[in-house]
Amino acid sequence: MDGRLARAPIGVLELAHDGTVREINDRAAAVLELDSTVAGRSVGSVFPDSVDASVPRAVADLEERTVEEYYPALGRWLEVSLVDGESVLLYIEDVSERHDQTRQIERLRNDLDRLTVIDGLISEILGELVDASTRAEIAETICRRLGETDIYDFAWVGERELGDDGIVARAAAGATGRTFERIEAALTADDPIPEARAIETGEPTIVQPLGDAAAVPEAIRRAAFADGLQSLLAVPLVHGASVYGVVGLYAADRDAFSERERASFETVGEMAGFAVNATRHRNLLLSDTVVELRLGIDDPADPLAAAGDATASIEGVVSQSPGLLCYLAVEGVSASTTGDRLSTHEGTEAVRIIDDRSGGGSLEVELDDGTVLGRLLDRGATIKTGDIDPTGAELVVDVPTEGDVRRLVDAVTREYDASVLAKRERDRDATTTRELREALDDRLTDRQRTALKTAFLAEYFQSPRESTAEEVAQALDITGPTLLYHLRAAQRKLLTEVFEPDADRNDRR
Amino acid sequence: MGESDSSQPRPTALIVDDEKEVADAYALRLRGLCEIETVYSGRAALETIDDEETDVVLLDRHMPSMSGDDVLAALADREYYGRVVMVTAIDPGFDVLDMPFDDYLCKPLDREDLRAAVRQQTVILGYETLGEYFSVESKRRVIAAEVPADERDQHAAGKQFAELPDGSRDRSGGCRSWGQPP
Known part of the structure; x- marks a missing residue:
């Protein structure tokens, strides 16, 4: 080997035509982890083992070619080119880095693909949740969308059982396998599962790897291992202070759920919680019969029940997030006297006097979600009347269904000294909401209706707005001005139907 | 081995x-x-x-x-x-x-x-294949020897005989206990 080859920055191994090593340069010795005393040995004994033994085979064939192979003992990929001449020269290059980079690129590309799929999936779910009109539909939408992708193996939705802390499975989709059977068994036995913890805390819970997690019942871990599942994300369906249920999402990958995915799915949980809440209110709006409850509250822990010397009546209640605004008309003492008393109560956030006279007046009280009114509103009740005197408060509320009545009474009486004084079912008075809605549907175009509903559900009409016009427009894939145009037309028709129901219905604009 | x-x-x-x-x-x-x-x-x-x-x-x-x-x-x-x-x-x-x-x-x-x-x-x-062969074969011989051919079909064991597996195996079956190397 001449000096130039000996000092070449590429490995060179010189062989006789029979495959005996003649010389090796420093670079080749370093790459092959050999010393220079290999002269005289056969190439097969010098080259480390590899699965295809491509180098010894190439030498045996004496064919000029380039072979690339992985050498486990070296932990390296080598590219070897054979050149035949006076002697046989093998040019040896360590190409491990190139393989690492290729793998890295592939990994990043997979990550990117995965994120793209997840983002698309989540926006589709959010879109469908806006249209879901029952709790069953919400549970099924989430399960179907999440369970039937390639990224996740299966999903199930559990809801809180009425009246106790148990969870019932509402829907499941995907390869539920043995794991879901064990989950159902654990629900029956009331065993602690991560999904239950997510409901308790109201926070998404990640468990990965599943097989090692001591907090998961062993029967579920065994089944998950048999089914090849390693990761779990439990997402609570939350709205305000209420947790309606949970989504359990199972995946085969060991680290399926990143912080980013956790955050994205937290949004899905909130949107689903919002949708569940909306269906409850919608039930109240759409049903023709309601349950009317008369509640007595004697507990000074509630600000209104402790409002004191005056008599007062509730003029109106506006739900906010968080908290609520309650408008009171006071008689007997001045509004500011009652206001001062209310503002010292810890359930009161703020008081604003609207009209102050010596013998009465009116005021606005901001109350937190933990108060009796807060709890009632949170569970879909409508406050009809409220009378306050020095002994306490008496409220009349409308509640949509029998099932919700128990839950609602439970939520109030668990915390407060309160009782149901009367309960009756009655027809909804005046024009039913259904009639109004049908009349409105006659007037609205599809686009106007969609714009109005989306803006409403996106809390565009809340004050302050939860979504801007831009955001709502973006959700509908239209421009801001177009949205506003549709909204104004829809609002005009809505108000016409409310205030002038006999006006011309041929307004098609 | x-x-x-x-x-x-x-x-x-x-x-x-x-x-x-x-x-x-x-x-x-x-x-x-x-x-x-x-x-x-x-x-x-x-x-x-x-x-x-x-x-x-x-x-x-x-x-x-x-x-x-x-x-x-x-x-x-x-x-x-x-x-x-x-x-x-x-x-x-x-x-x-x-x-x-x-x-x-x-x-x-x-x-x-x-x-x-x-x-x-x-x-x-290896054991499984052998074991299955012997178990099938010995049943076959017993049945063939003891039950006249025309009665086999009405006989409970005869039905079993007809259904005996031919080289297939039951993955979930109790084969493992034979399988420990001596």
Whole structure:
């Protein structure tokens, strides 16, 4: 080997035509982890083992070619080119880095693909949740969308059982396998599962790897291992202070759920919680019969029940997030006297006097979600009347269904000294909401209706707005001005139907 | 069972791992123990098993596009006769009695564990095939000897006789207890 080859920055191994090593340069010795005393040995004994033994085979064939192979003992990929001449020269290059980079690129590309799929999936779910009109539909939408992708193996939705802390499975989709059977068994036995913890805390819970997690019942871990599942994300369906249920999402990958995915799915949980809440209110709006409850509250822990010397009546209640605004008309003492008393109560956030006279007046009280009114509103009740005197408060509320009545009474009486004084079912008075809605549907175009509903559900009409016009427009894939145009037309028709129901219905604009 | 007894046909093992480096390293560690094939995807594994006799499959669980569990399901559909050793990333310490695979190993695999696992599965496969043959054959002989042919069909054992498996095996059955090497 001449000096130039000996000092070449590429490995060179010189062989006789029979495959005996003649010389090796420093670079080749370093790459092959050999010393220079290999002269005289056969190439097969010098080259480390590899699965295809491509180098010894190439030498045996004496064919000029380039072979690339992985050498486990070296932990390296080598590219070897054979050149035949006076002697046989093998040019040896360590190409491990190139393989690492290729793998890295592939990994990043997979990550990117995965994120793209997840983002698309989540926006589709959010879109469908806006249209879901029952709790069953919400549970099924989430399960179907999440369970039937390639990224996740299966999903199930559990809801809180009425009246106790148990969870019932509402829907499941995907390869539920043995794991879901064990989950159902654990629900029956009331065993602690991560999904239950997510409901308790109201926070998404990640468990990965599943097989090692001591907090998961062993029967579920065994089944998950048999089914090849390693990761779990439990997402609570939350709205305000209420947790309606949970989504359990199972995946085969060991680290399926990143912080980013956790955050994205937290949004899905909130949107689903919002949708569940909306269906409850919608039930109240759409049903023709309601349950009317008369509640007595004697507990000074509630600000209104402790409002004191005056008599007062509730003029109106506006739900906010968080908290609520309650408008009171006071008689007997001045509004500011009652206001001062209310503002010292810890359930009161703020008081604003609207009209102050010596013998009465009116005021606005901001109350937190933990108060009796807060709890009632949170569970879909409508406050009809409220009378306050020095002994306490008496409220009349409308509640949509029998099932919700128990839950609602439970939520109030668990915390407060309160009782149901009367309960009756009655027809909804005046024009039913259904009639109004049908009349409105006659007037609205599809686009106007969609714009109005989306803006409403996106809390565009809340004050302050939860979504801007831009955001709502973006959700509908239209421009801001177009949205506003549709909204104004829809609002005009809505108000016409409310205030002038006999006006011309041929307004098609 | 000498490892280098070349007079008898040796069992074949198929190594499936999407990381070529890992698969090749296993292949070298198993040299001399059995005939070895390596493939780098689940799909290639199924093609190989369809085309060639494969006694033991070392199956990486987490591969892109077609996972080890997908391959396992496809093998169950094919009523694959061989043994499947799942290679997993975690060791939950469970026994394999109610698992859908015959054994599992946790990465990284050292040479001795790998060879011991493959050796054990080939031994079990040998006993299982023999055991099934003898059990089927002895029942066949007893029935043939004791029951006249025209009565076999009405006879409960005769129905069983007709339904005796022919070389197929029950993956979930209690074969394992025979299978421990002496």
